[in-house]
Amino acid sequence: MVVRELSDADADRIFHALADATRRDIFARVAREGLSVSALAQHYPMSFAAVQKHVAVLHRAGLVHKERRGREQVVHAEPATLRRAIDLLEAYERIWHRRVEAIDRLLDED
């Protein structure tokens, strides 16, 4: 089962990484195209080093990988990792669908 393949520690890293608005934005940008850290840094009112730290958090969570291109590192998204987070939410969604069906049966009774 897909849900079981994600350890608690992995899941915590993914959700911690995505809990921050800047990191979500970085992830969304590099999901469209690979970008260097300096290209990313132009989009945020913070230092290059701060952006680099955000990228490092995403990297530890397995949400991005880096590719060396000349003197630069290009950041690419790893959509499969986000996919696993979505699988978790899907599993919780199934629990709620069953709850809703149980409420519906209960309301039908009288």
Added chain:
Amino acid sequence: MPVVKSYRDAEALRLTVVAEFAAPVERVWRVWEDPRLLERWWGPPGWPATFERHEFVVGGRCAYYMTGPEGQRSHGWWRITAIEPPHRLEFDDGFADEEGRPLDSDRPIHGVVTLEPLAGGTRMTMVSTFADAEYMERVIAMGMEEGISQALGQIDDLLA
């Protein structure tokens, strides 16, 4: 099919489920307000819930346990953070120890329930926001365990 739609926001770790019921708002509110009704649907199938405490006021505490297929118990708690009968309920939902005390390390799910009247019924919107992935895994694992034991039961029936 009472579920109208659901949205998953994986980035925010948030799930929204919208359902419509052919019953007035006051009756749908009762399934949250009345612990005897609540315990008939809150636990995932195979994990019926028993509410031992149910203080349905702002700041109120609820304590419940769910009994699993092998008789194992999983304890949980709610803390009501906002309540506007019969339209809105907000609460935190977490795991508890056997005495019903919230676990220290716990970071609960925040639930926001909204009930709106519709022609001939009620729309219920449930927004669940997880603070902690580990808790989410535990909640899900509980539902999964039930699914597996149900599937095994069906195989037994086929073999009988």
